[in-house]
Amino acid sequence: MNNDNRQTVQLTVDGRAITANEGELLIDVLYREGIRIPSLCYSPGLSRPGSCRSCLVEIEGTKGSKPACEISVENNMQIRAESPSLEREHKIILSLLLEHYADDNHDPEMIDHTEFGYWLRRYDLQPPTSKHHKLLYSDDSDPHPAIRVNLNKCILCTRCIRACSEIQGRFVWGLADRSDKTRITAGNDETMLDARCESCGACVAYCPTGALSDRNAAPDFQADEKVMTTCSYCGVGCNFDLNIKNGRLRHVTANPHAPVNGMHLCVKGRYGFDFVHHPDRLTRPMVREWVLQGTQRSQCGDRGKWVSVSWDRALDVVARRFSAIIDESGPDALGIFSSAKCTNEENYLMQKFARQVIGTHNIDHCARLCHSSTVAGLAAAFGSGAMSNTMADVAGQAWALFVIGSNTTEQHPVFGSMLRQAVHQRGARLVVADPRRIDLAEFAELHLQHKPGTDIALVNGLMHIIIENGLQDEAFINARTQDYDAFRDSLKKYTPHHVSSITGVPAGDIVKAAEILGTVKPMAVIWSMGITQHTVGVQNVFSLANLQMLTGNMGIPGGGVNPLRGQNNVQGACDMGALANVFPGYQSVTDENARKKFNRAWALSNRNELFGPKPGLTITEMVDGALEGSIRGFYILGENPIMSDPDVNNVRKALANAEFTVLQEIFPSETADYADVLLPGVSFAEKDGTFTNTERRIQLIHNAVISPGKAREDWAITTDLARRMLKFRNLEPTGEYAKWVYSSSAAIMEEITALTPSYAGVSHERLQNGEQLYWPVKNKQHRGTPILHMGKFTRGKGLFHIAEHLPAKELPDADFPLCLTTGRVLYHWHGAEMTRRSIPLAALYPETLVEISREDAARLNIENGQTVRLVSRRGEMIATADISDRVPTGLVFGNFHFPDEANVNNLTINAVDPIAKIPEYKVCAVKIETRLR
Numbered sequence: 001m002n003n004d005n006r007q008t009v010q011l012t013v014d015g016r017a018i019t020a021n022e023g024e025l026l027i028d029v030l031y032r033e034g035i036r037i038p039s040l041c042y043s044p045g046l047s048r049p050g051s052c053r054s055c056l057v058e059i060e061g062t063k064g065s066k067p068a069c070e071i072s073v074e075n076n077m078q079i080r081a082e083s084p085s086l087e088r089e090h091k092i093i094l095s096l097l098l099e100h101y102a103d104d105n106h107d108p109e110m111i112d113h114t115e116f117g118y119w120l121r122r123y124d125l126q127p128p129t130s131k132h133h134k135l136l137y138s139d140d141s142d143p144h145p146a147i148r149v150n151l152n153k154c155i156l157c158t159r160c161i162r163a164c165s166e167i168q169g170r171f172v173w174g175l176a177d178r179s180d181k182t183r184i185t186a187g188n189d190e191t192m193l194d195a196r197c198e199s200c201g202a203c204v205a206y207c208p209t210g211a212l213s214d215r216n217a218a219p220d221f222q223a224d225e226k227v228m229t230t231c232s233y234c235g236v237g238c239n240f241d242l243n244i245k246n247g248r249l250r251h252v253t254a255n256p257h258a259p260v261n262g263m264h265l266c267v268k269g270r271y272g273f274d275f276v277h278h279p280d281r282l283t284r285p286m287v288r289e290w291v292l293q294g295t296q297r298s299q300c301g302d303r304g305k306w307v308s309v310s311w312d313r314a315l316d317v318v319a320r321r322f323s324a325i326i327d328e329s330g331p332d333a334l335g336i337f338s339s340a341k342c343t344n345e346e347n348y349l350m351q352k353f354a355r356q357v358i359g360t361h362n363i364d365h366c367a368r369l370c371h372s373s374t375v376a377g378l379a380a381a382f383g384s385g386a387m388s389n390t391m392a393d394v395a396g397q398a399w400a401l402f403v404i405g406s407n408t409t410e411q412h413p414v415f416g417s418m419l420r421q422a423v424h425q426r427g428a429r430l431v432v433a434d435p436r437r438i439d440l441a442e443f444a445e446l447h448l449q450h451k452p453g454t455d456i457a458l459v460n461g462l463m464h465i466i467i468e469n470g471l472q473d474e475a476f477i478n479a480r481t482q483d484y485d486a487f488r489d490s491l492k493k494y495t496p497h498h499v500s501s502i503t504g505v506p507a508g509d510i511v512k513a514a515e516i517l518g519t520v521k522p523m524a525v526i527w528s529m530g531i532t533q534h535t536v537g538v539q540n541v542f543s544l545a546n547l548q549m550l551t552g553n554m555g556i557p558g559g560g561v562n563p564l565r566g567q568n569n570v571q572g573a574c575d576m577g578a579l580a581n582v583f584p585g586y587q588s589v590t591d592e593n594a595r596k597k598f599n600r601a602w603a604l605s606n607r608n609e610l611f612g613p614k615p616g617l618t619i620t621e622m623v624d625g626a627l628e629g630s631i632r633g634f635y636i637l638g639e640n641p642i643m644s645d646p647d648v649n650n651v652r653k654a655l656a657n658a659e660f661t662v663l664q665e666i667f668p669s670e671t672a673d674y675a676d677v678l679l680p681g682v683s684f685a686e687k688d689g690t691f692t693n694t695e696r697r698i699q700l701i702h703n704a705v706i707s708p709g710k711a712r713e714d715w716a717i718t719t720d721l722a723r724r725m726l727k728f729r730n731l732e733p734t735g736e737y738a739k740w741v742y743s744s745s746a747a748i749m750e751e752i753t754a755l756t757p758s759y760a761g762v763s764h765e766r767l768q769n770g771e772q773l774y775w776p777v778k779n780k781q782h783r784g785t786p787i788l789h790m791g792k793f794t795r796g797k798g799l800f801h802i803a804e805h806l807p808a809k810e811l812p813d814a815d816f817p818l819c820l821t822t823g824r825v826l827y828h829w830h831g832a833e834m835t836r837r838s839i840p841l842a843a844l845y846p847e848t849l850v851e852i853s854r855e856d857a858a859r860l861n862i863e864n865g866q867t868v869r870l871v872s873r874r875g876e877m878i879a880t881a882d883i884s885d886r887v888p889t890g891l892v893f894g895n896f897h898f899p900d901e902a903n904v905n906n907l908t909i910n911a912v913d914p915i916a917k918i919p920e921y922k923v924c925a926v927k928i929e930t931r932l933r
């Protein structure tokens with residue numbers, strides 16, 4: 001018996017004994033055992049059309065050959081995968097497939113680069129070229145910037161069609177025409193992009209012939225090595241292979257053993273890493289001339305000339321300047337921005353640097369801007385601020401999905417595809433709540449298009465109906481929660497009619513959604529920044545935590561609270577304590593025992609207390625501090641506040657006001673204009689370490705590429721700087737973990753595990769051995785915790801909170817009559833320092849667009865593609881109008897991927913949630929002008 005309760009059977013293949021599960025398909029068994037036979041329409045992970053008949057085998061006791069994709073294995077089967085007659089049959093079938101195939105590039109002497117090429121060589125078959133028959137199609141027949149199409153090489157295996165529909169949940173590819181004219185075609189015989197291709201490249205990954213190929217990979221390319229690593233874009237945490245030649249990253253290919261994503265990737269993961277070798281990369285430390293000369297900086301904006309210097313010189317300058325600020329104004333006059341793009345090990349060191357070396361809790365990172373409300377809200381409700389379930393169990397086991405404030409298919413695309421699969425292939429019932437008609441709404445049973453900033457009213461309305469109909473899970477509420485009665489009473493006023501008047505959602509739809517969410521179990525709630533980036537962000541999160549307790553959907557597979565973290569390692573940066581109020585592992589700086597523990601671990605001579613009990617300043621507070629002059633210097637790692645913070649005109653003034661700013665980056669980002677020292681770090685492909693994805697899964701990244709110039713790993717830079725500062729300030733490390741001596745990032749992880757209970761059992765070695773570790777990992781034997789809160793919440797009982805609807809800080813009025821909401825798009829990432837420097841991504845989305853509804857466009861006389869000016873009380877933005885049904889009347893949507901006047905953050909408001917201090921990116925008031933000044 002197997003662990004999935006199936007009987008095992010014994011069989012032989014060419015005399016080799018093999019164990020399989022009864023009923024398993026023979027072709028799957030052969031793949032698993034590494035026994036290769038031609039199988040051109042079959043591919044693991046796709047449905048089986050059984051059309052090419054190439055996977056023929058012989059079964060002892062039966063006549064003739066049979067396709068392995070149609071045979072279920074039985075006990076004692078004796079299979080022949082190789083025999084003289086099979087050899088003949090395979091050759092005939094391959095010859096038939098060559099009838100309409102032509103390849104002018106085939107080189108029989110070369111290692112084969114496609115699956116089909118391998119079999120042609122194996123059976124000594126020469127593919128026809130244009131000399132043998134006229135090419136039916138033009139080579140490179142589609143203008144897609146990342147994918148090359150050559151239908152002359154297509155053998156109609158239909159893997160591309162199935163990959164697009166079954167994996168990506170898109171239906172770009174299909175078959176056109178009949179009999180010998182049959183061909184694959186995009187959409188209605190149009191370009192791939194016109195056919196709504198999302199450029200994920202799944203069709204390329206599965207194509208066995210090279211008819212669809214990576215435009216940026218030469219057909220004869222052969223990598224020196226393939227290095228599996230973790231994506232540096234979003235929090236899904238896909239793995240893939242970096243294809244390396246001569247120390248350079250040439251392209252990315254999927255790896256079927258990738259634990260989160262298998263063969264699937266999104267457009268950024270598959271095509272967005274050419275930035276690694278972009279000529280803009282920072283290669284040498286640079287310091288402003290005024291700093292080196294010891295003169296005063298000009299106060300009129302420009303900080304003057306850059307001078308390239310040695311690492312020693314640059315780090316000495318930083319150590320002296322930071323020390324001077326500490327001596328004159330105290331440690332809290334410095335602000336430190338850590339980076340969710342960097343590894344756990346680097347984030348750990350950044351907060352250690354802030355707390356031990358500088359002596360301040362003024363450390364924060366972009367989680368402040370994306371999910372700080374999730375962390376605060378869930379920690380208060382359950383005792384842990386993280387995603388409770390895994391993506392696989394949500395996509396594989398939830399029977400109802402409530403996606404609110406998450407444009408999943410664009411922001412977490414591989415997980416978005418998994419949700420589409422759950423709906424298409426399993427019949428999971430999807431309810432989407434979003435002010436925009438996002439792509440997932442197409443797949444939803446119900447789209448609740450509520451007004452921005454009315455989430456609490458909507459969710460309270462759903463819960464009101466659930467209770468009215470007696471659908472609440474009383475047993476769960478009684479056994480596992482507290483403060484239910486007051487919470488229940490608070491919902492009385494949220495009648496469907498009242499909620500409809502606040503949200504704009506028809507009352508009938510609210511009732512229908514409540515019926516689905518209240519009756520179908522398990523039900524998973526999924527959210528992202530549509531929920532968190534509000535002045536009521538924490539209250540929004542309380543509402544969703546309440547919903548999952550009310551319906552008893554916590555601590556079970558397929559249920560839970562599932563906030564999707566944005567950046568690749570924003571979860572890890574939080575875990576590592578790169579936050580103003582917590583040490584690593586969310587040990588509060590206000591907790592005396594935690595302070596004692598870290599004071600001891602990082603102890604320095606001549607300093608009794610390394611840090612105080614008061615939490616430090618958040619990003620937005622540090623920016624305000626710089627404006628007022630209380631923050632005099634910054635150390636910024638891999639963040640670009642000039643792009644990503646709200647009300648960037650204010651941020652520009654603040655950074656201009658700061659006396660001394662150090663930026664550690666891979667590119668001269670927009671923030672570099674405000675820096676005095678530039679320290680060149682390295683990209684994810686040039687360093688070792690770990691990222692923690694949105695589901696708390698800790699994964700390795702690997703150094704695979706030669707770094708440009710003098711660029712150094714970020715952990716090595718911070719370590720070097722820390723040592724210099726300690727020496728400069730005559731501080732001797734005396735605590736067990738006070739020293740800054742690390743031979744590798746694995747050694748840093750050892751220090752982390754000693755001080756961070758939730759990471760106690762983590763090691764690079766365990767990860768290298770293939771263990772899948774989700775924190776908490778309590779010790780070296782513990783296997784991790786894929787699902788949180790099973791049987792008991794981290795805090796004991798789950799706590800219901802009363803959350804009341806409150807309007808957003810700035811709503812449309814007569815002067816600014818439109819509501820602006822903001823976010824990212826599929827093809828770019830955050831401030832887009834990397835994606836704007838990727839040729840395919842920049843080609844796919846070259847300029848900033850703002851979505852405007854048809855009604856507003858008609859009223860304002862705006863045509864599609866017209867350049868428009870958006871104005872708020874804080875600034876202006878110039879963008880191209882994208883007239884679209886995605887936004888309702890009165891709402892416009894913009895992104896923050898393009899700099900200067902094209903950045904939507906010129907307009908956004910820096911009003912923040914009072915608890916989490918997260919800005920309200922999702923709602924402010926604007927007007928549109930069509931006359932450009």
Ligand code: SF4
Nearest residue numbers: 231233234238266269
């Ligand atoms: Fe990378 Fe996220 Fe795309 Fe996966 S879904 S390839 S992690 S950006």
